Amino acid sequence: MLLLECFLLTPYKIYMKKTILLFGMLGLTGCAGPRYAEQSATTLIDHGDYTVDTSYPSQSQNERVRFLIFHYTAVDDNESLRLLTQGSVSAHYLVPTNHTEIRGKPVILQLVPENKRAWHAGVSSWAGRNNINDTSIGIEIVNDGFHEGPTGKQWITYHKKQTALAAALARDIIARYHIKPQNVLAHSDIAPLRKSDPGPRFPWYELAKRGVGAWPDDATLKKHLQRKHRCSSGSVALIQQALGTYGYTIPQTGTLDQETLRVISAFQMHFRPSNCTGAADKETEAIAKALVEKYCHSTGLLNDIST
Structure with a gap:
């Protein structure tokens, strides 16, 4: 009798376990549905054939951008724009000499998005890192650099409004990417055997007073x-x-x-x-x-x- 009772009850027990499991799964599905519906505006990205959920960011990460590099173009505004948009070199930003204004504010030209790599540094190194293009933002400033004179190189002074505009841009970039002062650099710092830009007339001391770059006490x-x-x-x-x-x-x-x-x-x-x-x-x-x-x-x- 006891054996028969166990035999008769076993299918029932199995049925109940399956029922409980089913309701549990439905309950979980009910919770997950609204959660993803709420996330869709901020953490779910539709890629067509699949969806990416960005709601679980890893703590092991930092900014790709570590360095901010200043250059001079060595040519005028029009030629600078042509070379940096149609040639084999590029930079994220170009600060012209004769900038226009929109709603009373000077305009800086962005030539490459910050999340993309620009070709401004070339063969370069700093603090043990090579290929500084990979981890930097480049700012080109329209300036002739130097003219050869009877006593050697005659370096060209930067316009005050131009460097003030470059400083405002640099402060914004530094704040966004938490760039250290010692990583705000000249092209000549990261490629001293090849390059001399932005040259000795670039006002590093004035920029440091504005919170851009390093300077000794x-x-x-x-x-x-x-x-x-x-x-x-x-x-x-x-x-x-x-x-x-x-x-x-x-x-x-x-x-x-x-x-x-x-x-x-x-x-x-x-x-x-x-x-x-x-x-x-x-x-x-x-x-x-x-x-x-x-x-x-x-x-x-x-x-x-x-x-």
Whole structure:
């Protein structure tokens, strides 16, 4: 009798389990339906043959854009626009000399969307990263760069309104991508053996006061000068070490070879434009050390290069 009872009840139990499971699945489906309906406006993207749900972002991510690079075009407005839109080079933004205004605001030309790669940096490196095109936004400023004169290169001054406009654009980009001050760079910083733009007339100090880019603190600079004359000889080895730590690709040989001279000259165009011959003087050494102390926070290195 007991065996018969178990046999008779088993199908019933199976039926009940299936019924409970079915209602459970319906209940889950009922919950999922409204959830996706609510998400559709913000987190669901229709790609035709499939839908992408963006409601589960990973915490392991950061911005693709790490660097902001300034250039001069070396040609006039019309030729700059032609080369950057029809040639083999490009940039995300072009700041013209004669900008137009819309509703009282100056217009900057965006040539490449920020989420796409522009061809402005070429063979380049900074802080151990190569191919800076992949991780940067490029700003081209219409400026002739330099003219050859009887005493060498005659660098062209930038228009104040033009650089103010470039600074406003740069501040906006920096805020969006959380770009570090030491990653706001000249083309010559990331390609010092090939490039000289935006040149020593580019107003880096004025831009730094507006929150764009790095600049050494006066007090720290004086500390590293150690009351020595700024034109006295500095240590090539310490300059190489400091510039390498700051981000430049530079030999660590302790000798003033041609590559080191070119890199030091590029550094001076950015941070000591009054004299950018590439001389390894005490002021250059002090500026490099001050930048490392302010932006690289490397205590061990500071102990090594402070002597």
